[in-house]
Amino acid sequence: MPKETVDVLIIGSGAAGLSAGIYAARYNLKALIIGEEFGGATTTAWTVENYPGYISIDGFDLMMKMKEQAQALGVEVRDGKVTELRKEGDCFVGVTDKGEIGATTIILATGSARRKLNIPNEKELNGKGIHYCTTCDSPLYKGKTIGIVGGGDASVKGANLAAQFAKKIYLITRRADDLRGEPANLETMKKFGATIEIVFDTQVKALNGKDRLESITLTKPLNGLDTLVLDGLFVEIGAEPSNTLAKQVGVELDTMGYVEVDPLMRTNVTGMYVAGDVTNETGHFKQDIVSASQGSIAATSAYEHITTGAPACHWHAVPATKEHLSSH
Amino acid sequence: MPKETVDVLIIGSGAAGLSAGIYAARYNLKALIIGEEFGGATTTAWTVENYPGYISIDGFDLMMKMKEQAQALGVEVRDGKVTELRKEGDCFVGVTDKGEIGATTIILATGSARRKLNIPNEKELNGKGIHYCTTCDSPLYKGKTIGIVGGGDASVKGANLAAQFAKKIYLITRRADDLRGEPANLETMKKFGATIEIVFDTQVKALNGKDRLESITLTKPLNGLDTLVLDGLFVEIGAEPSNTLAKQVGVELDTMGYVEVDPLMRTNVTGMYVAGDVTNETGHFKQDIVSASQGSIAATSAYEHITTGAPACHWHAVPATKEHLSSH
Numbered sequence: 001m002p003k004e005t006v007d008v009l010i011i012g013s014g015a016a017g018l019s020a021g022i023y024a025a026r027y028n029l030k031a032l033i034i035g036e037e038f039g040g041a042t043t044t045a046w047t048v049e050n051y052p053g054y055i056s057i058d059g060f061d062l063m064m065k066m067k068e069q070a071q072a073l074g075v076e077v078r079d080g081k082v083t084e085l086r087k088e089g090d091c092f093v094g095v096t097d098k099g100e101i102g103a104t105t106i107i108l109a110t111g112s113a114r115r116k117l118n119i120p121n122e123k124e125l126n127g128k129g130i131h132y133c134t135t136c137d138s139p140l141y142k143g144k145t146i147g148i149v150g151g152g153d154a155s156v157k158g159a160n161l162a163a164q165f166a167k168k169i170y171l172i173t174r175r176a177d178d179l180r181g182e183p184a185n186l187e188t189m190k191k192f193g194a195t196i197e198i199v200f201d202t203q204v205k206a207l208n209g210k211d212r213l214e215s216i217t218l219t220k221p222l223n224g225l226d227t228l229v230l231d232g233l234f235v236e237i238g239a240e241p242s243n244t245l246a247k248q249v250g251v252e253l254d255t256m257g258y259v260e261v262d263p264l265m266r267t268n269v270t271g272m273y274v275a276g277d278v279t280n281e282t283g284h285f286k287q288d289i290v291s292a293s294q295g296s297i298a299a300t301s302a303y304e305h306i307t308t309g310a311p312a313c314h315w316h317a318v319p320a321t322k323e324h325l326s327s328h
Numbered sequence: 329m330p331k332e333t334v335d336v337l338i339i340g341s342g343a344a345g346l347s348a349g350i351y352a353a354r355y356n357l358k359a360l361i362i363g364e365e366f367g368g369a370t371t372t373a374w375t376v377e378n379y380p381g382y383i384s385i386d387g388f389d390l391m392m393k394m395k396e397q398a399q400a401l402g403v404e405v406r407d408g409k410v411t412e413l414r415k416e417g418d419c420f421v422g423v424t425d426k427g428e429i430g431a432t433t434i435i436l437a438t439g440s441a442r443r444k445l446n447i448p449n450e451k452e453l454n455g456k457g458i459h460y461c462t463t464c465d466s467p468l469y470k471g472k473t474i475g476i477v478g479g480g481d482a483s484v485k486g487a488n489l490a491a492q493f494a495k496k497i498y499l500i501t502r503r504a505d506d507l508r509g510e511p512a513n514l515e516t517m518k519k520f521g522a523t524i525e526i527v528f529d530t531q532v533k534a535l536n537g538k539d540r541l542e543s544i545t546l547t548k549p550l551n552g553l554d555t556l557v558l559d560g561l562f563v564e565i566g567a568e569p570s571n572t573l574a575k576q577v578g579v580e581l582d583t584m585g586y587v588e589v590d591p592l593m594r595t596n597v598t599g600m601y602v603a604g605d606v607t608n609e610t611g612h613f614k615q616d617i618v619s620a621s622q623g624s625i626a627a628t629s630a631y632e633h634i635t636t637g638a639p640a641c642h643w644h645a646v647p648a649t650k651e652h653l654s655s656h
Contacts, residue, residue, distance in 0.1 A: 015380065026377075026378055027512065050350060052347040053390055055393070062381060068383065069380065183356035184353075187356065263609050264610065282625055285625060289624050290624065292617050296618065
């Protein structure tokens, strides 16, 4: 029997997980939020200007506000990692390094992880010149020369931010002749003029340097040279859904690995709900406001399930019945 | 030709419409928000404690923050009423008392309207003892005796708030022996003890009074009397989707009259997007956080449509082509 049991185990402490916690608490459910990286992708965002309700707020501060809100309602937000998820009957057990947690329902809000270049030396130089979050780490490169690998909106936004610090930025893209950024961000980019140089139709072939990145080799010469000397390189080429736990309990994924959900954030597995960047609900469109909404919806579905005849989980001393679980 | 034309006409200035405006502006679209009641249902909410990011905020203040955010991005938020919506080819024209507005896309965020009792004298006494928003108007009844008609969560929340002002509250419900409120709200209600008296299995048959409500007649005697003397009566029996404009352009509705949408807030009518309480996307679950999310998604779909080959609207001096509409 798990030493700890909850009504809803929320895995992930980004906007989706924290919002799910807030709503679960409003429904008087016993909820626990466990997250590996507090705040998820949002804490790595410098400034959030598109969360309705805040003209401008630091991503970390926004996540802290949600965390405090969940805590004020009695939800524990714990740093930790659920390494394994399994079903026991219609109930769930989450395995952490500090023991097992039994849960009547799960809300999976594990988000997605940054995509890598997958070339030699990348792991060795991670944090030593190679970075995956321009908004987090570009201020380290004041007066320096950096590269950004990308082509999508994240790389455009990243370049705009980095241009406030670095003296020169090469935005390296395999795209032929355009960038896929929001018009507002492309517009902003123009203001930085030659500080941001776009290198089209080019990829990074090698990362050179031993203790630290010194230069990169390109698939196509730039100004007659294959090698570009850089102080730092930022990889902004998208993300992969963090779906390991979803797979372990048989949740259906789409071809890209995102979790298939219905509009109420239910999966094909009864009692298992999903919210945020790990879902496929809104395609490419991944935003805090959407994650927070999905968290609230997932909590509502978990609540509906628990109050309308959730299974008796074996770790209940008295087996739960419909009556036992109702609120009187 | 309409004297005014926009890329996206957003009808409704609640959480859904304002959020749509914020995102439309981020996409560099020319957007106009027109709303009859600024802030929609949220401005009538006393305190919002479940919008992730704010532990507690006045509903009106939250809407003002979203409005200011949209305005800061260059979106006009106008008080007004779109009385008619029609298609011209694949484009739209919104009719207001101040003229016509041509729009390449529409985001309908008209919300829903409070349901009435539909008994004699109701209209005459509206605002003279009869109210439809406990959270707005119950402070007017300090030390008074009021009734609340309901049974769902809105009535429970309303009673809890009103109990801070009124000396006695009769919560009148046709439900047999329970209320359908959130557990947290039912818990709070208990604290008020006899101040809130629940009158089960009973309806309001008549509203008595000439210039002002004086008493109500019940379908079942209470303490031996058919007539209950009250200073005020609050009707909290749900809402109806404001779907008039949707119907005019042939948007598909569900059996309850809510607009059918897909996860990207698209309707069956090309160029027509919907967000917020007027949609059926999340069933009964209508929340600011969901509306704001849907507004952001609707704006994204409108942007995708406009940048990937929206029709040439006849009011463009130069007919729009795919090239004309692209951002270069």
